[in-house]
Amino acid sequence: MSKENSEHLTEEQMADAASDMLTDEIREHLAVCDVCAKEVKELKSVADTIKTLADEDVPSSVERRIFHALHRNKPKIAKILESPMLSILFAVIIIFLLYLIIGMLLVDQ
């Protein structure tokens, strides 16, 4: 790698090389051009450091607000069915219907 090429890699080729997307043309050039080889090595070093930067979790407060919106976005019928008062009303109606059916059966006998 001592020879220096007069025509260096283009910016697009540099971007590819820094991402290890090496075409034959880029590989051949890097083998003979110290300037580009050094540039690519340095850019790859920066890129590798960026890859190691830690990701953060979504804060729980944000998640809560999103899922609160999700709940509000439910269809009206789903909301009504989830209402505790309505559950009690359903239970009362079912008990009443059972009472009527059992009553009718007993009267028939």
Next chain:
Amino acid sequence: MKQHEFTALYREYSKPLYNFIRWTTGYSAMSDDITQNMFIKVLRSENAPCDPVEIRRWLYAIARNACIDYFRSNARLTNFKNNYTAECAVNGSIEVDETHDSEEIWKQLAKLPDIDRSILYLHLKEGYAYKEIADTLEMNENQVRVKAFRALRKLRDEMCRAEV
């Protein structure tokens, strides 16, 4: 969007999208609001794509647009000063340390234009190809390549400067 679809989508994409927004905005407090608004927009949308590749692209496009809207509404679109000069890149005498300090990288990333941070995040953290980034951000593929190269070069130069 149906609830179960939204929940599945949220499980898979909330963390990368939140970090994408963090990178793009550079402000943690803003990221929280934008992430929230973005997911509410997703929840209320009725034309979500079905294809997994399309849905990923669609989500990042919404996130990017949500960042732009936020910048516009707060008139902060061009708040980062660019002190870049190309001399350091040309000067072969400056060596880049192999193990950069992550704090220094964050500091230098904050100086980049938001579009450059978006590109670097999608390419280096999420492993997007330049073509995918171009489609997501509605840019030309070569334009994305050049921006990625220049952003990396700028970071390298700024870090050289910080080390000197």
